[in-house]
Amino acid sequence: MDLELRRIGKRFGHRTILSDISFSVGASDLVSIVGPSGVGKTTLLKIIAGLETPDTGEIEFSAPLTRENPVIIVFQDYVLFPSMTVRANIGFGLSTRKMDKEMIRKKVDRMLEYFRLDAQADHYPEQLSAGQKQRTAIARAMVVNPAVLLLDEPFANLDRNLKMETARFIRKTQKEFGIPTVSVTHDLEEAFAMSDQIGILLDKRLEQFDTPENVYFSPASADAATFLGPVNRIPVELIHHFLPASAAGGKKSLTVRPENLEIAPGKGPGRITEKTFAGHYFAYTVDIEKASFTVYCQDGGFEAGQTVTLKLKNKNKETP
Amino acid sequence: MSWISKPNKTTRPIRLMLGLSPLLLPYLVLFCGGAVLTACQSFGVLTPLPHAGGVLDAYTTLLRDASFFASFGFSLWVATASAFLAVAAGAFLAYRVWRLPGRLAPLSLVYKIPLILPHIAVAFLVLIFWSRSGVIASVAHSLGLIREMHEFPNILYSGWGLGMILAYTLKGAPFAMLLALALLARFDIRQIQTAAMLGASGIRIFFTIVLPRLAPALHTGFIILFLYSFGAFDIPYILSESRPGMLSIHVYNIYFKHDLARRPEAMAILTLMFAFAVVFIIAYSRAVSRLENGVRKL
Known part of the structure; x- marks a missing residue:
């Protein structure tokens, strides 16, 4: 099953929430939609799930949605059924399909094992940690083999150190089950780690x-670049400081990530004005002529006041 | 210099009792005093006439009286049926009202009308509508569904207490709705959306997702409605049948329509009804608590 959104638009009263949204999701793709809070990510997810109706545009699924293969959304706070155990929550979708009890038990057991929930099978949601709740909610959705799985802010309620582990787990699970998945999140690192498309x-x-x-x-625009993290804008008149003359000719201004710049020791046009320790990297501020550039690198051997040269590590897109 | 503030352990309970006195005094004088006096009179103590028999005479007389057991069984049936129907109707209607579109929500206030009607008024409404000479019988006759008015089924006096059950249900359902709607106001609609996405039908969602959420309020409502129907006098006075009659009517007859020598008997029935109510609350709450995995606390 794959799906395609064409020119989706949504208004609430006089306020436009979404406008002209088009993209497609392949049969085994994991797509993340990222954006700041309140931008309409969850509304978009609800439109795909059929919980909201778009004012314009359409969604086309490659096969008709059925009760047996529905679109399922896993909400941000998981929405487990509080009066049911983990086992009953996971088996709920199967029991609505009037499946044989023994078959349900076997399928649920497999899910409990895969999602590492065996020990919590008879626990109620209020007895679970956030990670266990999330795994239960995803297992409950996966067990019915949905046509499309939708994840609403899957990392929002998790501890910092659990987020990346969960992102990897979601990717591994999605690839193993082969269910097209759309996730909306504002956790960028995790979105990058688990997604095929963003x-x-x-x-x-x-x-x-x-x-x-x-x-x-x-990045397609300066706004997109800025949203994803700090960027340096290298004006056209300073490009020759970063690239060899042969490569610099004819270039427009450049947008460069701090980790994509490299500091080379020795006399150069740049002067380090600030050095900050940021955990797994050092952040340097380097002035060249009247412009300031931020550089992230793991070499802490440079000091403020030192003159240096800055180089580009990778090819960067010219700013539109 | 330093001062250490020590609580005065002897005055604290007295202050507490004084603070609670507006609540405690009426409770002690009216409720506990009344209960003790009732129990005393049931044993032949403090009766208007000197009691010549034994302490347990009234109870012995009652336990040998088949009509007492018939009345007890009939009261139990009417109370159980009406409380169950009121709670079931209240839960279902509350769910339907909760699901109404926002613009129709104000209209749903109509359900509160029976709440403000006195029980006696509801009893008369049932009488006016459902008796053999009532509105529904007249409409049925006008429509040609029955040839004579007396062909209309004798619903009110069929021997099953249907008139009282109907009246108590009409009066109790809005009360159960009120309790259920208070919980539904905090109910997460996404529970229903998730269940629907997982393939559950509307009926399954109501019974497996919504009803467990409403259960605490419905159990409380059931206890209150059951005990009220079990012991109330006003609706049975209008709609009750003679044999067997409701216990409250039985007490009334002994208390007012017989000589003072039978006063202990009337008081013994009241004492047994009170004891039954206490046992019922404890047993019901324990059973529910066991069913709900220990979540419910009395």
């Missing part, structure tokens, strides 16, 4: 939809 939703519109690498290193 869409950036800014100011009601889908600013860019591409692979994580292209989205990060070749």
